Amino acid sequence: MFTARLNRIAAAGTDHGFVTIRLADDRTLNVKAEPASTILEEVYLSPGITVPDTEAWENEDDLELFLNGETCGGSVYLDVPIEAVRDLIQQHGGEHADQDNVDFPPVDYQIHPLNDAGHYPVYRGTQRIGRIARRGKTWHTLLLGGTRWAGEFTDSEQAAYHLLELADLAAGRATTAEQDLRKALAAYSLTAHRDEDTPIGWDRTSWLIIGPGNGGSFPDMGEEPYFMAYLHNPADGDEVTIDRAARVNDEWVTIVGSGDQVEKGPATVEGRSFPGRDVAALAAYIADWHRAPRTVRAEALSEFRARRIAALNLAGQLPT
Known part of the structure; x- marks a missing residue:
């Protein structure tokens, strides 16, 4: 019998709190665990659940358990092996189909128990x-x-x-951010150059660069303006990638660069950002830049300076 919820708890841990597992017979148990656990720190069994007289369940805690600020009946056991808890769940008909999915929402994958290789x-x-x-x-x-x-x-x-x-x-069931953006750029007869790097101690980074020449060919970065785009998860400040599918919370980061050393301002400036799945809007912005790179760069530079001033004002670093 597969214990999907217990398996995910054993891998993820419970963030120092308790997570409830509802059993098929409507009884519940609450468990506390560290990530990648083979032993649960604490197991609270609701009244009516009995355990076998085995070594796995010998460490019963005689202290009262408080859940949500209230004293609970039932029993508390410490340092219980995962397999013993799995056996207990199976004795009660398995996990109930209806669980509290706040901590572990439904997903399209199943994590299986830890194997002998530690995977x-x-x-x-x-x-x-x-x-x-x-x-x-x-x-x-x-x-x-x-x-x-x-x-x-x-x-x-x-x-x-x-x-x-x-x-x-x-399996071809999804497309990468690179594939999506290339397809959107093709509508404007634009192509892009892929670039990537693997900094020491970091994951591989990857991005697309578009130049202003015919068909958006890759520019000589020392002389011509260029446009760079990559996908970014705001929750991961270091991510720079085009190698995975766009997710709901992603955003596209754009960089407008210039090789014109006469022009005042930074060599690169961040342009507008776009939701990760809105490649159509991003491609239209790139097409606008391709038609008038200096105009779009000037707008990006103006917006960049406005953001800087707003941030300094917020921090109280500019005189009023």
């Missing part, structure tokens, strides 16, 4: 898509058939979701 297999339905593993304080992914672990994610949920995205891309 969590991840499935979509009955199809295995890869593995995730915790190394130190970050999580990494390995796509099925892959040979190189990638990514540094803060929790197992992010890692598993990224693995799902990679599987969709590999």
Whole structure:
């Protein structure tokens, strides 16, 4: 019997609090765990749940448990192996189909129990898509058939979701941000040059550059203006990528550059940003720039200076 909620809790942990698991017979248990756990720190069993007389359940806590500010009946056990809790859930018919999904909302993947290699297999339905593993304080992914672990994610949920995205891309069920933007630029007869880098100690970064020449050919960056675009997750200040599918909370960052050393102002200035999935608006902005690069750059520079002044005023660093 598959215990989807328990599996996700064991991988992700409970952020120092309790998470409820509702059982098929409507009883509940509340668990507390660290990430990548094989043992649950605390297990609170609601009244009516009994446990076997085994070593796994020998460490019963005689202190009263407080949940949501109230004293609770039932029993509290410390340092209970995950497998013992899984067996108990199965004895009560498994996990109920209706759970409180505040902490663990429904997803399109299933995290399976930790295997002997210290990895969590991840499935979509009955199809295995890869593995995730915790190394130190970050999580990494390995796509099925892959040979190189990638990514540094803060929790197992992010890692598993990224693995799902990679599987969709590999199967042709999704497109990358690069593919989406290239298609949108083609409507304006514009092409782009891909560039990437792997700074020491960082994940690979990637971006697209468009030049002002015929068809948007890649410019000589020392002499001509250029336009750079990449996808960015505001929650991850270091991400620079075009290699994954755009998500709901993403945004496109644009950089308007100039090789004109006579022009006053910074060599690059940030242009307008766009929602990650709105590549049509981004492509239209790039087309406007392509028609009049100096005009769009001047507007971007003006907007940049206005943001700087507003930020300084907010910080109280400018005289009134």
